[in-house]
Amino acid sequence: MTEQLRDRYDVVVIGGGAAGLNGALMLARSRRSVVVLDAGSPRNAPAEGVHGLLARDGMPPAELLERGRGEVRRYGGQVVTGTVTGAAREAGSFTVALEGGQTVRARRLLVTTGLVDELPDVQGLRERWGRDVVHCPYCHGWEVRDQAIGILSGGPTSVHQALLFRQLSADVVFFAHTAPPPAGEQAEQLAARGVRVVEGKVTALEIVGDRIAGVRLVDGSVVARDALAVAPRMVARADFLAGLGLRPAEHPSGAGEHVPSDAAGRTDVPGVWVAGNVTDLAAQVGAAAAAGAMAGAQINADLVAEEARRAVEARRDPFSAEAEARVCEAVMGDRRHGL
Template identity: 75%
Template sequence: MTGELRDGYDVVVVGGGAAGLNGALLLARSRRSVVVVDAGAPRNAPAAGVHGLLAREGMPPGEVLERGRAEVRSYGGSVIEGEVVGAERDGDGFTVGLADGRTVRARRLLVTTGLVDELPDVPGLRERWGRDVLHCPYCHGWEVRDQAIGVLACGPMAVHQALLFRQLSADVVLFAHTQPAPDGEQAEQLVALGIPVVTGEVAAIGAAGDRVVGVRLADGTVVERAAVTVQSRMVARAGFLAGLGLTPAPHPSGMGEHLVADAAGRSAVPGVWLAGNVTDLAAQVGAAAAAGAFAGAQVNADLVAEDARRAVAAAREPLGV
């Protein structure tokens, strides 16, 4: 995924996941000069397959991305490996800086850098992430259907997550961990659906035999589960945009921090568009790809309008209009 950078492009796409590649595809097909700069650290790398994506169900994430890169290149777009560390206003465009010292100029930026999952500080959790420690019932639920599932409470959506996984298995346990046990209507829902609540802090997650996860409590009790689900705190990868005044804001759901965009993907900074998980924390691969395509079309329309204004100005100049 290496490549040379030109001096400038119509659009620099920062992030080469589903949103970035689909946005670049639309732009390349519109005959825009476009380069995708990707750091090569996709969020879904630990997953065995992509799910819920029509016609690509179960395909390894790396294969989906490789096909996407080939499609972008087939229309003249570029995809290069690199980490963007800064972006600043440069006249009516932008200068983008990479970690290796290279810079590239762009008329517009499409930011699709996604997010990072911040997990609770429980030993063993990160090591098993994406295998038998999961987060999304739509991404991984079918694979653990009818199995013993544990839900680790560590955010405002814990009960909701337990209810979603209860649709997939009759054996679901909610571990309250460091949060108060649910009360009121939530407690009634859990009881009615047969979801027991285990109180006490979870001290570690580890193997407890073949294909069994041991959830060890602080008092030494071990509860065996086939899979554990946890709601990560999701934070947009956006540090490189600080120089433009764009910083993550709390998401209304309470699930983390995102960059704010309007329905078309426009950020508060003219010329900068956002798509995918960097602005929509809950977007799955298909939704992120669709958002990237829509944002790419909006960026192209914005450039078309600017090109038309420039053409009119150039045509009037000889006439002194």
């Protein structure tokens, strides 16, 4: 770990991507003690640049995260490398366990661990993922514009994906792969837009040098392509929340599993918020960062309300042991922040 963990924080943020760092930034600027625990495996690591993000378009993902870490630290927040293995509620707070046996306590949790892309079992596909094997026309579409693009069927959004990429290139082929070819209105839409449908299972990508050259079918034929779009099944990284009774659920779109929450990021477990791809499978970097900021502000407001309630109780009954403990806790919290 790069920084020394304290025993207790107002908020522990689990996940150090755009959502987690922006949430931590809002909390640190509100003078909350906050630490970001980051396992160091961002989903967009293979991509050359972040796109569709105003004033940061094309910036390498690693550079964006490094800048974000610096901003969180500037306001007194911590960013620590570590993998969370579990979380539990104990005596009104949360205990977060890390690999290696270390634990840290928090009054609130913000979970921003993102998701895992489960890709089709096609030889060569994983190796080219995030380069010329893509999934999002808004993240990568401009970079493959006017190229020969293939769409690998694999989920309920595949035909929609094909129509989106058709906006970017006149040469789009839809590979039915292991699914039946599109029928009815979907087949009519593809035909009307000039998208050819190729039946037969896809077995491998043909790679020449450092680029895709084609898509190989089970019968041995190869369809020349420069890029391939897939619709992976997206699964939230949230197994460590099972101890809190919080588990991923099937997303309404059928595209994978997410941790459900309200618009502000609140989960069904009081004191636990989520933001970014762990709850919104389709969120791009800008949307994930915005959701993190929203969750951070909501968490701070929740803590403010709790502190005000405790102060009122202590004022009404200043001699109770419980009130004395609450005042001591508040004073210690003020001292931590130099107030």
